[in-house]
Amino acid sequence: MGSPYMYEKLFTLLGHEVITPPKPSQKTVDYGVKYSPEFACFPLKVILGTYLEALELGADTIVTSGGNGPCRAGYYGEAQKKILQNMGYDVEFIIFDEPKRDLKTFLENVKKIKGNNSWRQVIKTVKTVYDMAKSMDKVEKIVECKRAYECNKGEFTKAWHEITEEYRRIESSEDVKKIERKAIERLNSIKICEVPEEEKIRIGIVGEIYVVMEPSINGNIEEVLNAYGAEVERSHYISEWIDFNLIPLPSYKEKEHQILKKGEKYIEIIIGGHAKQSVGAIIDFMERGFDGVVHLKPFGCLPELVSQSVIDKIMREYDYPILSLSVDEQMAIANVLTRIEAFLDVIKQKKHRKRIAR
């Protein structure tokens, strides 16, 4: 949920006028589905829908990232540009690809974004946004754990929404620290109905990064799991993504490399997207004593279909509960709820049997 706010902050602080499209809604999905190729993966459709909404609100430039494949996501920008141009929109696309792919375009893009700011200012802004990402993820992790035990339903979600609004107003790294302190205080003051340690359920969420991180697309899966009394942790957080992909220091990449190593037994090489990471993250969650894993992927996702093929084997091998859900425009909330309920029942049964055996 945090990532659009990071970009919004970055460009606002650099003095650009930013149009933040509303959170993906049914309208966004409808737009996207209408104008995207039928078999394009769900994130492409939603993102196209988001662009259309932003264009309606008056945006004239779209900034997005490219990629090196072989996941389709790296080519989204090019395909969406083609579609929007064909629809008659005169919109400028700034697509950030790795500098080594096309250094000239990269530098031109940086120049456009930099505007009239001094380099010093740019670096300061980037640092602020990075701190904001780190801090938001830290607070969100607390929410994902504690929300499972709230006495009055909805308190944490309400608090979290208000906290994100506060974050949107920050201007410097100092603000981030201040808001973080306040946010943690606020979360700690919410009344919690404690559950005995052995009855606590911990679920990991792994899968394709967009559907894992965007609650309005994955049917608010974290909130749903929390509402059933399960603690949740994701395999993707925006700050961790920045650490691994954008910061060229080996010490920042340590965690991701360990996860990748764990996936090596099942998927030998990196095959694009987060397939290997997903499998690694499942093993990681298992080793850390999580009770089960929910695997999310967009319908027809190329890399995640390979990981899904492997997941069955992991389930058999370790007798470990994993629920694989496909996310797309057809996803119905009742279906998801039923499957999650059944999944959690299995986990509870398993835990119960283990306790009795002891």
Add this chain to the structure above:
Amino acid sequence: MKIGIPKALMYYFYYPFWKTLFESLGFEVVTSDDTSKSILDMGVKEAVAEICVPMKVYTGHVLNLLDKSVDYIYIPRFVSLKKGIFMCPKFMGLPDMIKGLFDGIENKILTHNIVSKSTDISEFHNYTVFIDKLGVSRKDLKNALKKARDKWLEFRTLNRQGYDINELLTSDEPKKYDGDITIGLIGYVYNVYDRFVNMDLLNVFRKLNIKVVTFDMMEEKIIQRQLKKFKKNMFWEFSNMLLGTAYEFMERDDIDGIIHVTAFGCGPDSILEPFLTIDSEKHKKPFMTLRIDEQTGESHVITRVEAFTDLIRIKKYKAEKPVEGVI
């Protein structure tokens, strides 16, 4: 020792290479049967429900080979056939996927990574795994690779001259087919040449007296020239080839229309689609997408091809006919 090669996916592009390679090394090569209802059904049953049909077909062929008591099933991992360009992620994870689907199949799989500079996959470093696993000497392997390469280049040369791959693989005296109109057929080899999955599409064209040109019949140079128009190429080698071929077809006058054959759930093709539909319209070239999946029933394929080609014929002959009668 018997080595099994599934008759699916890259079989249609590399079989002459693989056959010569393994036979020169002194192994027996066994292929699975032609794709059939039972092979497809087995694949559909075992593979992940959402995956594209070619992968389901491949899974079926692997099962078929297991019944033939082969010592190894050859499942190479195609990683890259050009620097910076990959294959579809499913190809890159193919051995992992098969291992994940079946228990205890690990030691039956013969696999290695293919990282190559071009579609010629005979580079020695890709095959060093064979030395230990199959107990062959470096020298023999090198010789076998050279022989396989020659054979494959010969096959490709004929292919480029306009002989289709099914003719080359199944017949000793391959034939070329002509017609009064020409269709550019855009599609991967395993969709275009698998007679069962595509309801014998090439034969449908033949019966209607239509000539077909496919991407594998195009010169590499032409495809590359077309691809230069793109600032950023796609990440998938064969999708790029289709893209380049399609743009060439759009510009050429001797191609009367373009048909895109794609499998249900094909990811790279979904990205290809907007480029093909939008630009074929701009070039005023008739264009149709034909989607194939595990549902059988050939009448829809025939009906659609007939309707499409009827329109092309009307357009073509009307334009050529001088104005007659009283206006």
